[in-house]
Amino acid sequence: MAAGGHGFDGVERRGLMFVLSSPSGAGKTTLSRMLVAETPALKMSVSATTRPKRPGEVDGKDYFFVDQKRFDAMVNNGELLEWANVFDNRYGTPRAPVEAALAAGQDVLFDIDWQGTQQLRSRSPNDVVSVFILPPSVTALEQRLHTRAQDSDDVIRGRMRKAGDEMSHFDAYDYIIVNDNIGIAFEAVKSILRAEQLKRERQVGLSGFVRELQRQLEK
């Protein structure tokens, strides 16, 4: 992967792929939005989906809403970095924007399920940092799905039924956050991102930087 972009005093850093997953309603969309709002350099990957648009969602911002035919064409043309069936719909990550951002040394944020996370990790094991968000309780999860008020009772029942399955994959993730208080959960997400950005192996320009410090000391 190409190196580029930002870092302290010109220390080049490799962009990372920051993944948030959770059962529906646990809070990953909320946390992703907060993170992007506070971290302008972080690029959100906008997925393509065949699911219907919810009230308030914007095409091209929340998702690219496409029909089944277009989705199949994207798969067949290799336009997706990963894709999966979730809740009887298809979801996938457009490849080009992610590759361009990473090549420029930018970090990319993904709100994708465990299947997509697995596919990204097998392609780029060193660049994926994965976080799984758990609800504090089943009652809270159900309440959140209802207060979001964007899905029918039937859809909510379906999502509650599948929450157990989704949660069973928590052990494939690097970090786990229980999202009880949103402010505390957000602090936790930010800390993980910051610590991962500072990992030695991601700061690919370090040896040159240290050599330069040593050269100046020798003067």
Ligand SMILES: Nc1nc2c(ncn2[C@@H]2O[C@H](COP(=O)(O)OP(=O)(O)O)[C@@H](O)[C@H]2O)c(=O)[nH]1
């Ligand atoms: N594999 C994969 N999963 C995705 C993608 N985009 C969204 N998802 C997941 O699909 C599931 C359903 O998303 P959505 O319909 O927005 O419902 P929500 O989780 O209740 O907000 C969530 O687990 C998302 O993380 C994608 O591009 N790839």
Ligand SMILES: Nc1ncnc2c1ncn2[C@@H]1O[C@H](COP(=O)(O)OP(=O)(O)O)[C@@H](O)[C@H]1O
């Ligand atoms: N810690 C929290 N406490 C209370 N409500 C929350 C919390 N985190 C998220 N929510 C609310 O729960 C609902 C579902 O959150 P959302 O981010 O859409 O979940 P997901 O993307 O995981 O499906 C939203 O209405 C959101 O405002």
